Amino acid sequence: MILPIVSYGKSILRQKAKDIDKDYPYLKELIDNMWKTLYPADGTGLAAPQVNHSIKLFIVDSKVIYDNLEEEEREEFFEGDCGIKETFINARIIDYSEDKWIEKEGCLSLPTLSEDVMRPWTIVIEYFDRDFQKHTKTFSGTTARVIQHEYDHTEGKLYVDYVNPIKRKLLKGKLIKISKGQVKTRYKME
Numbered sequence: 001m002i003l004p005i006v007s008y009g010k011s012i013l014r015q016k017a018k019d020i021d022k023d024y025p026y027l028k029e030l031i032d033n034m035w036k037t038l039y040p041a042d043g044t045g046l047a048a049p050q051v052n053h054s055i056k057l058f059i060v061d062s063k064v065i066y067d068n069l070e071e072e073e074r075e076e077f078f079e080g081d082c083g084i085k086e087t088f089i090n091a092r093i094i095d096y097s098e099d100k101w102i103e104k105e106g107c108l109s110l111p112t113l114s115e116d117v118m119r120p121w122t123i124v125i126e127y128f129d130r131d132f133q134k135h136t137k138t139f140s141g142t143t144a145r146v147i148q149h150e151y152d153h154t155e156g157k158l159y160v161d162y163v164n165p166i167k168r169k170l171l172k173g174k175l176i177k178i179s180k181g182q183v184k185t186r187y188k189m190e
């Protein structure tokens with residue numbers, strides 16, 4: 001089932017999501033539905049709060065980005081992986097590199113917007129996968145960026161929080177439009 005995506009302005013996007021255990025009701029179904037929701041929306045990641053579940057769960061597909069890049073861009077924006085397709089449960093980022101970089105980000109909850117965001121190049125993350133197997137992994141580049149963006153959703157943060165105050169002022173009108181549902185999207189929003 002394709003789920004409606006929560007738009008900017010709703011309080012669930014500002015809540016710190018809760019850890020879950022493997023008995024969380026309909027967990028596998030929810031994860032499957034999140035993947036089914038992600039693709040038609042042309043997204044590269046989706047977090048549970050964006051589909052109205054305030055839990056520590058998100059999915060990432062950076063493979064779709066990798067596959068669409070030229071060889072030189074792959075070398076520039078990816079390191080250590082060719083993109084990943086993974087489910088992250090109860091994730092915790094336990095280390096960040098001092099090395100940072102800027103790239104444009106967008107978000108399905110903030111349609112029509114995209115802004116430069118500075119993020120660490122490399123992260124170390126602990127998480128459980130969809131089968132509740134525990135992992136500790138290091139990711140860099142675009143994959144690390146998408147993970148950090150989705151992880152932020154489970155912390156009640158949005159990428160526009162990193163935009164400088166002057167730029168943010170300029171975005172205000174657009175943000176109000178989004179929160180009022182006055183922006184057209186190809187996917188269903190609520």
Ligand SMILES: [Zn+2]
Binds near residue numbers: 107153
């Ligand atoms: Zn987002």
